[in-house]
Amino acid sequence: MAHSYKIVGVIALAASAACTTDPTAPDLKSATNASAGVPAASTNNVVVTESDISRQAEDTPPLRNWVFYSRPPSSTGFFVSGPGNPPMGVGSFEMTTVLTTDKGTLFNYDHVGTRLADIGAISYATYRDPASTADPVQLPSINIEIDKNGGAFLPGDYATLVFEPIYNVPASAIHSGEWQTWNGIPGIWWTTRAINGPGGTTCAPVTCYISWADIVANNPDATILGGFGINQGSGSTGLIAATDALSISANGDTWTYNFEPFRTPTSKDECKNGGWQDVKAADGSSFKNQGQCIKYVNHET
Numbered sequence: 001m002a003h004s005y006k007i008v009g010v011i012a013l014a015a016s017a018a019c020t021t022d023p024t025a026p027d028l029k030s031a032t033n034a035s036a037g038v039p040a041a042s043t044n045n046v047v048v049t050e051s052d053i054s055r056q057a058e059d060t061p062p063l064r065n066w067v068f069y070s071r072p073p074s075s076t077g078f079f080v081s082g083p084g085n086p087p088m089g090v091g092s093f094e095m096t097t098v099l100t101t102d103k104g105t106l107f108n109y110d111h112v113g114t115r116l117a118d119i120g121a122i123s124y125a126t127y128r129d130p131a132s133t134a135d136p137v138q139l140p141s142i143n144i145e146i147d148k149n150g151g152a153f154l155p156g157d158y159a160t161l162v163f164e165p166i167y168n169v170p171a172s173a174i175h176s177g178e179w180q181t182w183n184g185i186p187g188i189w190w191t192t193r194a195i196n197g198p199g200g201t202t203c204a205p206v207t208c209y210i211s212w213a214d215i216v217a218n219n220p221d222a223t224i225l226g227g228f229g230i231n232q233g234s235g236s237t238g239l240i241a242a243t244d245a246l247s248i249s250a251n252g253d254t255w256t257y258n259f260e261p262f263r264t265p266t267s268k269d270e271c272k273n274g275g276w277q278d279v280k281a282a283d284g285s286s287f288k289n290q291g292q293c294i295k296y297v298n299h300e301t
């Protein structure tokens with residue numbers, strides 16, 4: 001179950017992520033209550049499809065706010081319909097890792113700079129395909145690339161925090177062939193590089209299991225440095241697993257990412273100017289023209 005990570009390109013990654021202006025990113029200010037002059041807690045359900053991501057080799061700087069990183073030769077990740085009934089929408093993001101060395105990571109970069117201490121909730125849902133030949137407790141994990149002490153990013157500041165259900169529930173609680181939701185907070189995590197542990201101890205790479213509360217209490221200035229997302233690999237031989245409803249809350253605002261194989265229109269405007277060709281009905285059928293798309297919106301929303 002050991003995972004290996006590389007730090008190549010992390011500095012470039014952090015700089016790139018911090019100044020990216022990808023227009024598909026959620027508008028972080030959209031739910032601000034301007035009339036009251038104070039930010040209102042916002043809930044942002046964000047549909048993520050193939051058109052939102054770039055596909056890149058691992059350890060390369062992110063070109064968009066969503067990146068699927070994969071390691072050759074046989075790591076794959078696709079937005080699919082199903083499997084079963086995903087917790088949000090009609091689909092999910094399904095990764096397959098055939099070899100022990102395979103690895104796939106779906107990372108989001110919208111939360112770079114967020115203090116870990118300001119994060120109130122993290123969760124996601126998984127579906128382990130019964131056709132998997134991997135150890136029955138293997139599931140995709142949550143990964144967060146962090147700067148251990150915030151501020152300037154200096155050598156030694158980097159670590160990746162990892163949440164895996166098996167370190168939080170009995171093995172018997174992990175099932176194949178059904179959607180299960182996991183909460184990272186409260187929860188037990190491990191780290192790819194040493195971080196501060198309780199009582200002046202050091203939480204060692206890979207072998208130390210530490211609660212989120214202890215991570216925050218003993219690394220109070222830590223921030224998200226780069227990617228936040230889903231990882232499958234480096235030991236997940238023969239695992240086929242889907243994820244959906246990846247969620248993070250910080251300072252009262254919540255973003256929940258709904259992985260989908262296509263978009264459905266939610267307003268007439270999305271049908272206009274040829275937009276009807278880029279969206280589908282919830283059953284996956286295409287629209288023949290703008291009028292059919294608008295009719296769908298009128299009936300379904």
Ligand SMILES: [Ca+2]
Binds near residue numbers: 090091092244260
């Ligand atoms: Ca979904």
